[in-house]
Amino acid sequence: MNKFLITLLIPFCGYAVTAQVKRKAVVKKTVTTAVAVKPKTLLDSASYAFGTSMASSLKNDGVKNLNYDLLVKGLKDAFAGQTPLLTQEASQKAIGNLFKSLSQQKFGPAIAEGKAFLESNKTKPGVQTTASGIQYLVLTQGTGIKPKATDTVLVNYKGTLLNGKQFDSSYDRNEPLSLSLDRVIPGWTEGMQLMPVGSKYRFFIPYQLAYGERGAGQDIPPYSTLIFEIELLKVNGK
Template sequence: MKISKFLAVAVLGLSIVSCGQQVKTVSSLETELDSVSYAMGLNMANQFKNNFSEVKKEVFFQGLTNGLDSTNLLLEDKDVRNTLNAYFQKKQQEKMKEQQAKAAEKAEKEFGEYKKQNEAFLEANKSKDGVKTTESGLQYIVIKEGNGESPKATDGVSVHYKGTNIDGVEFDSSYKRNKPYELKANQFVSGFSEGLQLMKTGAKYKFFIPQELAYKAQARGKDIKPFSALIFEVELLEVKK
């Protein structure tokens, strides 16, 4: 549930509930206004049940009452939105992690064999001549050293690259577009970003990026399957501060 939507529901509640007013129980809806009023109450309840089932009713209604009275406030105004934002961002992150875990489990069942093939490729590749491996697992070959500066994570870079999977199928190439690609060094997949920071301007490297440093269990188009290792030939043309 978006925080703005949650706040709208809360504000609606504040506008409906009046300070110190006894709630009258009705057994039937006699007028159109009765029906609309009751429907609004049910709608609020459904919003909370569907998106905030953990709500503590007693504390919630105390907050409504205190807010209308402007007395005995347990939170200052400046803390209200921060409290709500922090909570719902945390819940959203938890939900995203749960969804990612389910997607990874599904991908493991469908692409488990392909994952093993990629792992076997990298295991064999790391012992080949010229291949270096970083602590994170990134493998790379220096094709040509540069003599300029190395980019920091937040620097802009201009690069030419060609990307393939372990079967040699090309999925992207700035060379074919005849135009260098420009982005901040930390805005690529993490393995690519790490490799860039090892280079100096004018260098050309070849990266072998494990799926953990790339797209993990996610697919990217028809040529990047879940758990794909990515292979890039990269030229660092310019570092932009």
């Protein structure tokens, strides 16, 4: 390559390198940094505290996340006196259905266990099933009168969970119980009207007709299918 050609190429190469450097320098990365929000006033602190308190309570009840945009909109609409997107009845229903769904997910195994037990139990000899789903087995058939739903009765009984754990018994207290049939669980109200005085029945009660999705205290978990042995001693009338 002659000297003239080399002389021409040197400044051209320098220009190309310079152009590439300049072109690269034009590209800039935009870095966004989160701005820390800190409470500065009493209202700021209280507002944040309301949020954390509400979230902690909801988390304890099984709520893992919410639609935060609609949550904030609900707060703003309520404070501003705007017409809400949902009526009070619809709001209560939505909240109730959410918690019911979460509860059913949590206690799914108990629901499945109860359903499987009743499906199997209804095929056993002597077990009868009512239209509502209560199952019962006659241990002793009495000959007295049958109570009505508004009657007060005197009974002996014991109640157990499906695993055999006993949660209550009048026999252990050696004291029959007097109760009104319109103030007990639906399974008792319906079932005891089948019993003549002097009878002893064993009832298998699905959770819907027992203590439902809430259970009862520490001894009866939510969605528990229950077994009761009930002896009807006397009908006292209304």
